[in-house]
Amino acid sequence: MTTLPPAEVGMTLDEVDTPALLIDLDAFEGNLKALADTLAGTSVKLRPHGKAHKCPIIGHKQMALGAVGLCCQKVSEAEAMIFGGLPDIYITNEIIGARKLARLAPLAHQARIATCVDNPISIAPLSEAAQAAGVEIRVLVDVDVGQHRCGVEPGDAAVPLAQAIDKAKGLSFGGLQAYHGTSQHFRTHKERGAAIKGACEAVEKTIGALKKAGLDCAEVSGGGTGTYPFEVASGLYTELQAGSYIFMDSDYGLNKAEDGSPFGDFRQSLFVLATVISHPATDRMITDAGTKALSVDAGMPTPRELSGINYKMAGDEHGRLELDGTNTELKVGEKIQVVPSHCDTTVALYEWFVGLRGGRVESVWPIPGHAATQ
């Protein structure tokens, strides 16, 4: 970490420097437990996605509650997790490029490693890297189950890929990557259900094609915070990759349950603490948290427990509180909490989590994977 932490253990919330990334530890631990409890007694294992937190101690907390390992999205993210002692990492992404493969393969000396492919030309370099390092890497076939990002077409297209992995030295065929990312944010239960029904049909078709070729799928890995009840009920998925459930965000807050009520078993546990630094006009206050402290790829953040205030951006280092006149309590120097619109991309902006319980800082955790772009 190259910046000093914004807080020390024992501080009150008011003493914490800003902008700071706060975890409400009670809500966070409740979220960890809620998903672990939901999966207990099912055939679906939890492999939570580390891209949401990029923080080894959180990974260890997930493992302690029964996770079989973690997902990562990048080799450098996997390094951060493995250097923090995590024993089993699945990189849910195509790993392309000599330097990346030369970093990936030796990690298998320190942890169980898996990755995925969607193109036959990726298999030889992966096999060579594994052999050069003297390791074995599990490789899943990435199937496009409806997101239309990476992935082969469901069905027969997966067969030659799985066969090539199966034959390649240093690699073993691990099953299917079957994640439908966009469906996580479909607003209605019906839309999410329909998307995962389609994903399951794609998975079933692909498993059938592989079976015909004599290949078993050890794992079908996918699912996320928005759709996991469908994957768990499917009888097809063996691993759940949910990540955001530990924190939640205002975008997930827009999802609805079947009866139209707010969606989900999880509470908002992640907040950004900001300070009001200027009050130059009656309808406007300025904070110290702009686009370098709150991501905007999923829209604007939402003030927590403050009425009559909209949060807008006023630059890279400034937020703008638009006041409708009903909130007259707030003053320059006061701190406010804001719900990020997107937890993953906001976490990536910070080097430290500040854990709070009962109004006091209980923990200050480094986020070694925060800038793990490679």
Added chain:
Amino acid sequence: MTTLPPAEVGMTLDEVDTPALLIDLDAFEGNLKALADTLAGTSVKLRPHGKAHKCPIIGHKQMALGAVGLCCQKVSEAEAMIFGGLPDIYITNEIIGARKLARLAPLAHQARIATCVDNPISIAPLSEAAQAAGVEIRVLVDVDVGQHRCGVEPGDAAVPLAQAIDKAKGLSFGGLQAYHGTSQHFRTHKERGAAIKGACEAVEKTIGALKKAGLDCAEVSGGGTGTYPFEVASGLYTELQAGSYIFMDSDYGLNKAEDGSPFGDFRQSLFVLATVISHPATDRMITDAGTKALSVDAGMPTPRELSGINYKMAGDEHGRLELDGTNTELKVGEKIQVVPSHCDTTVALYEWFVGLRGGRVESVWPIPGHAATQ
């Protein structure tokens, strides 16, 4: 830095891991020199904004070409610069909060320090912090010259603030902060000229009010990459705060000069290198650079020297190349360069700059201020 660098000195571009933040060193050095040359012989000093690069060695290069010091936007950013040996830092922002002030004031033992205020209640805590550290801090009055973010109204409102600074122990009145941020991105020469004409009227009115009260403005600090010719010609501004001129971005690329031609004296020197990791359909390729590697607060990035391709986001770790069918050369595993839509917020996502000259990596510079949110 907590991630390994994506490159080593001497590598070819093709060997660099991705996503990586590239500097075309010839273009970058040309930009450094172009602005230094423009200001040479004028009465305006260059105090470039460090928020654009967050990297001490770049600050030293700016000093070597005549800059009088650097601007920063945050105390933690100032720490990164001062720990890297920069001798003179002006934080162009309201510094509010006990922990922030306790970090700010002792920096004045190591460098010349200034900051700004727009509210009388901020002056006593700043004075107390300066006295506790046994230092003197220059304080400018932040005037709203048209951006309507922070800042007091132009004219008489600045007088009691300047007087209070002048009287406060440990502080000295340093002049006016007069930055019009939004005008940097007004597209036409006429709009930018009109905005800075308004800013100059606001500055003149404020200088007049202060003079009447017996107070001199040592500095009038402001201006940016989009408007600097107007501030330089004004006869009012003494310091120019341009930051983006060293890198440029596709948003600045939309500004027009007086004759409607592309604006400015500066060349694009900052690029993100990404790898094509998937080609699942004829109209779509996927890269490894998503919203955690390319900021989107100013829109989508632009492929460099690639026709028939639009760059869209396909998630936090994936970019989507939309192909119109005319570009059939690109293959999985190939690397492409992308022009960020906004240089400042993209730089903040990375820990390393990779400097290129003649197709080879010449330098790999750490960015210690990349996560300097506080």
